[in-house]
Structure formats: structure tokens, C-alpha cells
Amino acid sequence: MGIKLRAINQAKQILRRSLRSDSTAMDVPKGCLAVYVGETQKKRFIVPVSYLSQPLFQDLLRKAEEEFGFDHPMGGLTIPCREDVFINLTSCCNAS
Numbered sequence: 001m002g003i004k005l006r007a008i009n010q011a012k013q014i015l016r017r018s019l020r021s022d023s024t025a026m027d028v029p030k031g032c033l034a035v036y037v038g039e040t041q042k043k044r045f046i047v048p049v050s051y052l053s054q055p056l057f058q059d060l061l062r063k064a065e066e067e068f069g070f071d072h073p074m075g076g077l078t079i080p081c082r083e084d085v086f087i088n089l090t091s092c093c094n095a096s
Helices: 002-021 023-026 048-054 057-068 081-096
Strands: 033-036 044-049 077-079
Touching: 044 048, 044 081, 048 057, 048 081, 057 077, 057 081
Parallel strands: 033 077
Antiparallel strands: 033 044
16 A cells, blocks of 8 residues: 555656646646656657556556656656557556
8 A cells, every 4th residue: 555655646746847847738638647658769648647546557657767766858757668568558547
């Protein structure tokens, strides 16, 4: 439970900071967040905030923390995985 809350709080910190610095934050619907996905070329995805409570998504957040810490070069939440893996994962999150 503590790890889950820590991951959610860390994601919230990243989002707060990115909202202050990201001029494209205005085009993200309420209840969603923008993430940048990719290993070299980053693509922007809009995902529901509810994904933050999904264990698979939390694993990706931990990987992002290990690779980037809290210094995200894109100005938003950056997830270092292949696009197809991310799309697969979000499909699983939608199903649950």
C-alpha cells in the first residue's frame, strides 16, 4: 500500500511541475494527463488519471523514475518504453 501511494504522489509531483512549465497542458482534458513514450523518439499520449492506480502503469512509473528521476527532459512525464508496449499496457488498463 505504501509503495502504491508513493508512486501516485511522485507522479502528482511530476505533473504539477510539468503543468507549470508545459504550454501544451491546456489541451489535456480534465481527468487526464499527458505522457511522453518512447526509447529514442518520444510520442505524446493522453491517458486517464485512473491509470495511476493500475499496477502495470505503476511499474512503468517506477522504470521512468529509475531512468529519469524527477528531471524529465520533455517537460512532462516521460516513460522509457517502446510505443507498442505502452499501447498494449494501456489496453490492459482499459480492460480492468
